[in-house]
Amino acid sequence: MRGTASTERPGHASSGKRSQRMRGILALLSADDGVVSIAEFTDRLGVSAPTVRRDLADLEDLGLLLRTHGGARSNDQRAEIPVRFRDMQFREAKRRIAVKVAEMIPAGPYAIALSGGTTTGAVARELAGRPQLTIVTNSLTTATEIASRPNLQVIMTGGLVRSSSFEAVGVLAENTFGAINVGTAVLGTDGISALGGATTHDEREARTNLAMVSHAQRVIVVTDGSKVGRVTLARMAELGQIHDLVTDSSADPLELERLAAADIAVHVVEHDHP
Structure with missing residues (x-):
């Protein structure tokens, strides 16, 4: 089993585990x-020291941490988990x-905007068979x-691509969202709360998403x-701009x-308990 783990190439998390x-x-x-x-990683994660060292080497190659003698340290304590590791x-x-x-x-001819993120990606897959969308x-x-x-009909914005989320952000993306009107904007978030609204880790992403929601009839x-009640760095949408929240039953009631x-309007689906 450990031989399989050792053949994984940097940047390619080939299994859910x-x-x-x-x-x-x-x-x-x-x-x-x-x-x-290293000792704390092995204790907390329940894996061997060689496995931890391989993972640390791969994550360092991706620029997500810095290895030290006997362990590792973060190179940005505010950085979010990259999208490639959030998918599972x-x-x-x-x-x-x-x-x-x-x-x-709604069915029939309709336009929607989707921000980045694994949950909005799931929405895109669910809608992929719709005609005239x-x-x-x-x-x-x-x-x-x-x-x-x-x-x-798929319209892709321009912009600077964030390496952690594969989202285009900045003026070009904002101008694209600002030039169109959509019926619904579907917004992924790193946190939503009554205190902070919908928030994210990156201020450029927040400005881009704000342009998206500002030109939508419904958000x-x-x-x-896990993100309900959390407040992160930058606000993407005020509470008054949000019409619906769709989350799961693990959220803080x-x-x-x-x-x-x-x-x-809060919509709650059943959480997949382990």
């Missing part, structure tokens, strides 16, 4: 003041969220996945329950009540 381990390493660095020893997380809950969102999108997105992964569908925020009290 390895992807989960990579997320665990980055989460430990974020939680423990940015410095963690809460997969079934995200699929159920996507099914619910698809039910909320126009999808505007700044997500390279989403555009690549659905652009070959002849029934869809639906999609997120797994008190925070959902506070969001509902702010006139946001």
Whole structure:
């Protein structure tokens, strides 16, 4: 089994287990003041020291941490987990969220905007069979996945591509969103709360997404329950700009009540318990 792990190439998390381990390493660095020893990694993650060293080497090659003598340290304690390692997380809950969102999108000729993220990517896959649908997105992964569908019209923004999320951000992306009007914007988020609205880790991403929601008749925020009640660096949408929140049943019920009290329609799907 360990021989299989040793053949994995840097930057290619080829299994759900390895992807989960990579997320665990980055989460430990974020939680423990940015410095963690090999011994602590092995104890907290339940894997061998050689496995941890291989993972640390791969993550360093990706620029996500710096190895030290006997461990590793974060090179940016505020950095979010890259999208390639988030894809396996809460997969079934995200699929159920996507099914619910698809039910909320009108049939017939219609235009929607999708931000980046794994949950919005699930929404794109759920909508991929719809006829007469126009999808505007700044997500390279989403555009690549659905652009070959002849029934869809896919519009990709320009902009600077963020390496952690594969989203185009900045003035070019903002101008694209600012030049069009869509019926619904589906917004992924790193946090949503009654205190901070919808937020993300990167201020450029926040400005780009704000341009998207400002030109939509309806804004639906999609997120797994772990991000409900969380506030991150930059606001993408005020509470008054959000019409619907679709999340799962692991979300904090008190925070959902506070969001509902702010006139946001809250839709909850069942969480996929381990």
